[in-house]
Amino acid sequence: MAQRRAWVFLHRWIGLNLGVWFALVGLTGSVLVFEDEVDAFLNPALLVEPSAAPHLLPHRILGRADDEFPLGHVERLRTPKHPHDVYRLLVRLAPHMRAESERVEALFSPVRGELLGTREAEALGLSRPYLVKTLYEFHRNVLLGNFGSNIVGLAGFLLMSSALTGLAMVWPRSRSGWKRIVWVKARAGATRILYDIHRSWGAALCALLLLATITGSTLVYLNYARDIVSLFSEVAPFPVVPWRQSPADDWPSFETVAARVQAAYPERAVAEIHIPSRPTAGYLFYLRKAGDAHRLGDTLVWVHPGTGEILFERSSRNRTAGETFMHWLFPLHSGTAFGQAGKIAMCLTGIAPLLLALTGLWVWLRKRRA
DSSP states (O other): OHHHHHHHHHHHHHHHHHHHHHHHHHHHHHHHHTHHHHHHHHOHHHHOOOOOSOOOOHHHHHHHHHHHOTTOEEEEEEOOSSTTOOEEEEEESSTTTOTTOOEEEEEEOTTTOOEEEEEESSOOOSSHHHHHHHHHHHHHHTTSHHHHHHHHHHHHHHHHHHHHHHHHHHOOSSTTHHHHHHOOOTTSOHHHHHHHHHHHHHHHTHHHHHHHHHHHHHHHTHHHHHHHHHTTSOOOOOOOOOOOOOOGGGOOOHHHHHHHHHHHOTTSEEEEEEOOSSTTTOEEEEEEOTTOSSTTOSEEEEEOTTTOOEEEEESTTTOOHHHHHHHHHHHHHHSGGGHHHHHHHHHHHHHHHHHHHHHHHHHHHHHHHO
């Protein structure tokens, strides 16, 4: 009995003090599960291509970006995943004039190659072009930078504690007791119905809540997690492209490099390309095929910018157990590891803290008045 009272006190204290926080972080997470779809819904003129005609290849879009931003450097190019998606380019404006020059996201039509518009890469706000970005930053660090990330990480561990204490409170002593846990007495009074909903939803989604909080908090403290995982299995950092003397005139074009990578991996599509601003960086290709866990694909390839040679590959063929664990953290957190069903499940999980906070508060207030 004393142990149960301790669980009840801890569960109630966490819920009453941090329930609103959990609800806000959960709701923003629910939206971010479908961030690309929500962003396209809010900004169709920027992110939706009305035509279903064949798409231009990435080098054609990169050429159009050079025309639109003659003093800029394209740092990243993301290809359309679906027929009505657009090319999304991250462009640093005038990098030769100052090191930390402004960056913009430039959106290009994949059919016409036309610049559809731009938006500041680091800007936040509640207007449509920046709303999803703002929700992401709130979910990640409550708009407080690194300090806020620590708050979110600690709050994640507290939410995990709340889920575990709640489960401990209702854990049945027999198998037949599980039916009572998930059952809602529809003919009972309002308080009893809300208590049953609180208990049943909490028990039913406990595993997913634990998955979301554990992976989310681990992503916040990613460097620490990498160090701990490395004690058991190697987790190699991103490789450094070795320097090789090569005259600038002999460097292969972007078109040639992209064609070589596609020829080497014909069963995969290019999802994103990071383009080097200096010779020692190299190209980084994210390659995707059907069934991949990560939204950008499970295969990463580094290419030497001066020779076009494929230097390194990181995929399921050569990842260590530790690297596989680290790779799966975000797909598990966002639900993409299990396809559309996984995304829907994690979206519902994000809504759960709001429902649990409201029903828990109602039951607590009614008991205090009784």
